Amino acid sequence: MSEISLQIDGKEVAVSAGTTILEAARSLGIEIPTVCDHAQLSPYGACRICTVEADANGRTNLVASCQYPVEKDMVVRTKTEQVDKIRKVLLEQMLSHAPDSEQLVALGQIYGADRDRFEKEASFCILCGLCVRYCAEVKKKDAISFFDRGAKREIAFLPEIAMQECWDCKECFPLCPTSALQAAYVLTEALMTPTEPAAPSCGGGCSSSEGCG
Amino acid sequence: MSRIKSPAELEAFRKEILAQRDPDKPCITLCSGSACNATGSGKVAAALELEIEKQGVTTEVVSRRTGCHGFCEQGPIVVIYPQGICYLKVQPEDIAEIISETIKKQKIVERLLYVDPNSGERATLEEDIPFYKYQKRLVLGSNRKIDPRSLEDYLAVEGYQAIAKVLFEMTPEQVVGEVKDAKLRGRGGAGFPSGLKWDFARNAPGDQKYVVVNCDEGDPGAYMDRSVMEGNPFAVLEGLMIGAYAIGANEGYIYVRQEYPLAVANLTVAIEKAEEYGLLGKNILGSGFDFTIKVHRGAGAFICGEETSLLNSLEGKAGEPNARPPFPAIRGLWSKPTNINNVETWANIPMIINKGAAFFSAIGTESSKGTKIFSLVGKVNNTGLVEVPMGASLRDIIFKIGGGVPGDKKFKAVQTGGPSGGCLPEDLLDTKVDFDELSQAGAMMGSGGMIVMDEDTCLVDIARYFLAFLSDESCGKCTPCREGIRQMLKILTNMTKGLAKEGDIDLLFELAEATKGSSMCALGKTAPNPVLSTLNHFREEYEAHINEKRCPSLSCKELIAFHIEPEKCKGCGACFRKCPAEAIEGGKKRIHVVVQEKCTKCGGCHEACPAAFDAVKILSGVPVPEATPEEARAIG
Ligand SMILES: Cc1cc2nc3c(=O)[nH]c(=O)nc-3n(C[C@H](O)[C@H](O)[C@H](O)COP(=O)(O)O)c2cc1C
Ligand code: SF4
Ligand code: SF4
Ligand code: SF4
Ligand code: FES
Ligand code: FES
Numbered sequence: 001m002s003e004i005s006l007q008i009d010g011k012e013v014a015v016s017a018g019t020t021i022l023e024a025a026r027s028l029g030i031e032i033p034t035v036c037d038h039a040q041l042s043p044y045g046a047c048r049i050c051t052v053e054a055d056a057n058g059r060t061n062l063v064a065s066c067q068y069p070v071e072k073d074m075v076v077r078t079k080t081e082q083v084d085k086i087r088k089v090l091l092e093q094m095l096s097h098a099p100d101s102e103q104l105v106a107l108g109q110i111y112g113a114d115r116d117r118f119e120k121e122a123s124f125c126i127l128c129g130l131c132v133r134y135c136a137e138v139k140k141k142d143a144i145s146f147f148d149r150g151a152k153r154e155i156a157f158l159p160e161i162a163m164q165e166c167w168d169c170k171e172c173f174p175l176c177p178t179s180a181l182q183a184a185y186v187l188t189e190a191l192m193t194p195t196e197p198a199a200p201s202c203g204g205g206c207s208s209s210e211g212c213g
Numbered sequence: 214m215s216r217i218k219s220p221a222e223l224e225a226f227r228k229e230i231l232a233q234r235d236p237d238k239p240c241i242t243l244c245s246g247s248a249c250n251a252t253g254s255g256k257v258a259a260a261l262e263l264e265i266e267k268q269g270v271t272t273e274v275v276s277r278r279t280g281c282h283g284f285c286e287q288g289p290i291v292v293i294y295p296q297g298i299c300y301l302k303v304q305p306e307d308i309a310e311i312i313s314e315t316i317k318k319q320k321i322v323e324r325l326l327y328v329d330p331n332s333g334e335r336a337t338l339e340e341d342i343p344f345y346k347y348q349k350r351l352v353l354g355s356n357r358k359i360d361p362r363s364l365e366d367y368l369a370v371e372g373y374q375a376i377a378k379v380l381f382e383m384t385p386e387q388v389v390g391e392v393k394d395a396k397l398r399g400r401g402g403a404g405f406p407s408g409l410k411w412d413f414a415r416n417a418p419g420d421q422k423y424v425v426v427n428c429d430e431g432d433p434g435a436y437m438d439r440s441v442m443e444g445n446p447f448a449v450l451e452g453l454m455i456g457a458y459a460i461g462a463n464e465g466y467i468y469v470r471q472e473y474p475l476a477v478a479n480l481t482v483a484i485e486k487a488e489e490y491g492l493l494g495k496n497i498l499g500s501g502f503d504f505t506i507k508v509h510r511g512a513g514a515f516i517c518g519e520e521t522s523l524l525n526s527l528e529g530k531a532g533e534p535n536a537r538p539p540f541p542a543i544r545g546l547w548s549k550p551t552n553i554n555n556v557e558t559w560a561n562i563p564m565i566i567n568k569g570a571a572f573f574s575a576i577g578t579e580s581s582k583g584t585k586i587f588s589l590v591g592k593v594n595n596t597g598l599v600e601v602p603m604g605a606s607l608r609d610i611i612f613k614i615g616g617g618v619p620g621d622k623k624f625k626a627v628q629t630g631g632p633s634g635g636c637l638p639e640d641l642l643d644t645k646v647d648f649d650e651l652s653q654a655g656a657m658m659g660s661g662g663m664i665v666m667d668e669d670t671c672l673v674d675i676a677r678y679f680l681a682f683l684s685d686e687s688c689g690k691c692t693p694c695r696e697g698i699r700q701m702l703k704i705l706t707n708m709t710k711g712l713a714k715e716g717d718i719d720l721l722f723e724l725a726e727a728t729k730g731s732s733m734c735a736l737g738k739t740a741p742n743p744v745l746s747t748l749n750h751f752r753e754e755y756e757a758h759i760n761e762k763r764c765p766s767l768s769c770k771e772l773i774a775f776h777i778e779p780e781k782c783k784g785c786g787a788c789f790r791k792c793p794a795e796a797i798e799g800g801k802k803r804i805h806v807v808v809q810e811k812c813t814k815c816g817g818c819h820e821a822c823p824a825a826f827d828a829v830k831i832l833s834g835v836p837v838p839e840a841t842p843e844e845a846r847a848i849g
Contacts, residue, residue, distance in 0.1 A: 150688070151684045
C-alpha cells in the first residue's frame with residue numbers, strides 16, 4: 001500500500017493509505033481524546049470529541065480524527081483554541097446525561113468543562129453506540145439497538161434476543177463510558193417488562209414493522 | 214408502436230406526432246398536479262370531457278391534463294392555447310361556459326381571470342399575470358404543455374433528442390465536459406458542480422456503477438421536486454440516462470418521498486412507456502447502451518434526503534449518514550461508485566445537451582448558472598413555485614412575482630434554504646439568487662424554500678420553530694447535532710416564554726459554533742443557521758425578549774396580553790361575542806374588560822374590535838393596567 005505523508009502538530013509522519021488521523025497521531029504518541037472509538041469496532045463518529053483541525057487541498061476543516069482518512073500533505077492540529085472550546089461544550093453536553101461518568105469527568109477536567117452547565121437529562125446514556133456496535137460487530141447478536149431519532153433517540157434491548165443471549169454475555173456492560181450501569185439498567189428493564197417486540201429503528205421514522213427496506 | 218430502434222426512427226416518429234398536431238387548433242389544458250387535484254381538478258376533467266361531447270366540439274378542440282404550473286393556490290388552472298388564455302380556480306360548473314363562450318365565440322369569461330390584488334387589474338393571458346411574467350421557466354415550462362404520462366407529448370417538446378445526440382454523437386467524456394462547461398451546480402442544497410461530481414464517479418475504479426435521483430424533498434412546504442417529477446417525469450428519466458452514459462452506469466434508482474403518490478404513479482407510467490418504446494432497457498436506440506431504472510419509496514424522514522443516508526436507506530439499512538469521505542462517487546450504493554443528483558439537477562441535463570453549455574452558462578451570475586425553482590410561501594400575495602434566472606434579486610421575486618406582502622403589513626424578513634437556511638432582513642433584499650451570495654449573506658440556496666415574513670412574525674420564535682423541526686429530524690447519531698440542537702432549542706423556547714437569562718445569547722453562539730464545527734453531516738453543520746442569521750440581523754429582538762421580556766412583534770403568547778383601553782371602548786360588544794374563552798366582561802353600554810386569567814390570547818377580540826374604535830391593544834413588556842372597577846364601567 002502506498003505511503004501517505006502528513007504533518008500532525010508539527011511532526012512529520014508517513015502512514016499507509018486508509019489510516020485514520022487518529023491512528024496516525026497515535027503512531028506519533030500524540031494523544032487525541034476519544035469516547036466512542038474502540039479498537040475492536042469500526043469507526044462510528046458519534047461523540048465528536050476527537051475533532052481536530054486539518055488543512056488539506058487548500059482548505060481548513062474540522063474533522064473527526066477517528067474516521068477521517070489521512071490525505072497527502074495534510075497538516076493536522078490536534079489542539080487549537082477552537083478545538084478545545086468545542087470539546088468543552090461537547091463534554092458539557094454529555095455530562096448533562098452522565099454526570100458521574102468517570103471518563104467524562106476526567107476529560108471534563110482537562111477541558112475545563114462545567115458538568116452542571118446544562119440541565120440534567122433523565123437518560124444516562126450518551127448514545128456512543130459502543131454497546132450496540134459491540135453486540136452487532138463482535139458478538140453478531142444484535143440484541144441491542146437504537147430506537148427513534150433526534151433528541152428522542154435511545155438504546156433498547158430486543159427482549160426476544162436478549163432473553164437468550166445476554167445472561168451469559170454482558171460483555172457490553174464494561175464498555176459503557178457512563179459506568180457499566182446504563183446498559184445493565186436498560187437490559188433489566190427489557191427483561192422485566194414484557195413488551196411487544198418493536199422493530200429496530202431505521203432512523204427513518206417509519207412506523208412500518210418491516211422497516212424501510 | 215413497437216420499439217424505436219434508431220435515432221432515425223425516433224425522428225420519424227416525432228415527425229409523425231407533430232404532423233398530427235395542429236398548433237392553431239384550440240387546446241384546453243387542465244392542471245392535474247397534486248395541488249390542483251386536491252382542489253377538484255378530477256371533477257373539472259370529467260366535466261370537460263362531458264361538455265366537449267355535449268356541445269359537439271370533439272373535433273374542434275383538444276384537451277390535455279398537464280402537470281403543475283406553479284400557481285397552485287389559484288388552482289385548478291385551465292389554460293387555453295394557442296392564445297394562452299388563463300382561467301383560475303376553475304370549477305366543474307364553469308366548464309360549459311368556457312366552451313360555449315371561449316371556444317365557440319372567442320369570448321373571455323371575465324370572472325375566471327386573474328385579478329391583481331394591488332391594482333385590481335385583470336389579466337387575460339398567462340404571460341400577462343405578474344406571477345408568471347417575471348419568471349423564466351426553462352425547467353418547469355414544459356409542465357403546462359404536456360401530459361406527464363404521454364411519451365408522445367414529451368417527444369413533441371424535443372424529448373429524447375438529447376439522449377440520441379449523446380449516444381450517437383458524443384463520448385462520455387464529452388458529455389461530462391458539456392455539463393462542466395455549462396457550470397451546472399447541484400440543485401439539492403450544497404450547490405456542488407455537477408460536472409465535477411460526474412467526473413469523480415466516472416474516474417472511480419469499478420465496473421459496476423450507479424446513478425440515483427434524490428426526490429426525497431423533506432423541507433416542509435417545498436415541492437419543486439414533486440412538481441417536476443409529477444409534471445415531467447420523462448425529462449428526469451432522460452437526464453438520468455444521460456448521466457448514466459457519462460459515468461458508465463447501467464442501473465439507476467429513483468428515491469421518491471413516501472408522501473408523493475402521484476409522482477410515483479406518473480413516474481411508473483413513464484418508465485413503462487419508455488421501456489415499451491425501447492427508450493429504457495437493452496440496446497437503447499440501437500446504440501448498444503443498456504439502462505434500467507428502479508423506483509424506491511422513501512421512509513419519510515428528512516435526514517433520508519442527505520445522500521449517504523439515502524443510499525443506506527436504499528440498501529435497506531437505517532437511514533443515517535455515514536462519514537464522508539469516502540464520497541458516494543467513490544463508495545456509494547452497495548459500496549460501488551455512485552452519482553447522486555437532485556431531481557431538478559437531472560431535469561436540467563437534457564436542456565443543456567439540446568441547447569448547449571453556452572446557452573446555459575449565458576444565464577445567471579458568474580458562479581451560478583441557469584435557473585432555480587423556488588417555493589415561495591408565507592406572507593406574500595402570490596404563493597407558488599417560481600422559476601427565475603440565477604442572479605434575480607430577492608426583492609424582485611417577493612415583490613414583482615410574489616406581489617409583495619398582503620394587507621398593509623410591512624415586510625420583515627425572508628427565509629431561504631429550508632429548515633437550516635437563514636433569515637435576511639429588508640436591507641439585504643437586493644441579494645441575488647446565487648449560491649455564494651446567499652451563503653455570504655448568512656442564508657443559503659438550499660433546495661429552494663423561500664418563506665416571506667411580515668412585521669407580525671417574531672424571529673426568535675421562527676428560530677425556535679426551525680430548531681424544533683431539526684431536533685425531531687436529526688438522526689441523533691452525533692453529539693453536537695443531537696445535544697447542541699436540544700440545548701439551543703431549550704434556550705429559544707425559554708426566550709419566547711420570558712424565561713431567558715442574561716448570557717443566553719453568548720451561550721447560543723457557543724453552542725452554534727460547536728454544532729456547526731463538529732457535526733458529522735450537513736444537517737448538523739447547518740442547523741445553527743436559523744439561530745445565527747436571526748441573531749446577526751435581528752439581535753435587538755433577542756435582547757427585548759431577554760431583558761424586557763418583551764416580544765417586539767407582539768407574537769409570543771406568553772409575553773403578550775390583550776387589554777381593552779377604557780377610554781376607547783364604546784361597549785359595542787364585538788369582542789365579547791368573538792371571545793371563545795368567555796374572558797371578556799361586558800354588558801350593554803359598558804366598558805369591556807379582559808379577564809387576564811381566562812384569556813387564551815387567541816387575538817379574536819383584537820380583530821373583532823371595529824377599526825374606528827381600535828380599543829383592543831396588545832401589550833408586551835409592560836404591566837397590564839388595572840381593570841376599570843365594576844362600578845365605573847357604565848358608558849355615557
Ligand atoms: C439533512 C439533509 C437533507 C437533504 N435533503 C435533500 C433532499 O430532500 N433532496 C435533495 O436533492 N438533496 C437533499 N440533500 C442534499 C443531498 O445530500 C445531496 O447533496 C444532493 O442530493 C446532491 O444532489 P445535487 O448535487 O444535484 O444537489 C440533503 C442534505 C441534507 C444534509
Ligand atoms: S448504554 Fe453506554 S455504551 Fe451503550 S450507547 Fe449508551 S452510553 Fe454508549
Ligand atoms: S449531524 Fe445530526 S443528522 Fe447528521 S449524523 Fe450527526 S446527529 Fe445525525
Ligand atoms: S384574546 Fe381571545 S381569549 Fe383573550 S380576550 Fe381576546 S378574544 Fe378572548
Ligand atoms: S471518538 Fe471520534 S467521534 Fe467519538
Ligand atoms: S398543481 Fe396545479 S398549479 Fe400546481
